Amino acid sequence: MLKRKNVNTIFLLGLIVLLAISIFIPIPRILFALLAISWFLLTLCGSFFIRWNYHLDSLNSNREIAESQVAITFDDGPHPEHTPKVLSLLKRYNAKGTFFCIGKNIEKHPELLKEIIRQGHSIGNHTFSHANTFGFFGTSKVMQELNRTNELVENLTGLKMALYRPAFGVTNPSIARAVKNLEFNSIGWNVRSLDTTFRNENQVLKRITSKTEKGSIILLHDTSAKSVVVLERLLVFLENRKLESVTVDQLLQIRAYV
Ligand SMILES: [Zn+2]
Structure with a gap:
């Protein structure tokens, strides 16, 4: 698998070789430009596709699991309108989920966070601000964001989140350093629903069901009516396939809290 350090070393060596050759024969500038563009594109893809494990290792599924289990994860809540509907669906279908909550939303809806835990689901850290510019934050700012959300949750529930x-x-390198320094497990997915895009319920559900298998981690959001509709149909699908939905820590056999 491609890793940032290996890619950087290979491209640096490529640059040195080109520079060395250029002492003896002229090298067209386009070759240097191609090298730089390839490096940039690889780094960009590595930063956006979590399953590449390019900057840091994330846990994206559990292919080794013996049981017929999957984990549904919900990002960006808690949401006053949609999270309660998600909770009641999970209850009705006897399923467990994992909620990666945003700190500023927990601050607004602390009772919802407590209710998620009370119903036996797991929670994880999904930054404090979820700022659009998060990818440009330095290591200390990323650490501040994660610490702020963890402290908030610990004060409310006594739980110290580890996911x-x-x-x-x-x-990116800053996020990788922050995750390592704070000893979090980074949790990715292998089934991205794209439920926050223009795709309709049928398209989103088809994306999920065509990729879901034993050991899958599914990414949804508890932030829209569309996702709630998709969730109910997904739970019916899982029931028919005899796939049990468990918390992500159970699926991965790790601890959700320190
Ligand atoms: Zn998010």
């Missing part, structure tokens, strides 16, 4: 879901699925 982190990267905002937008974006990773």
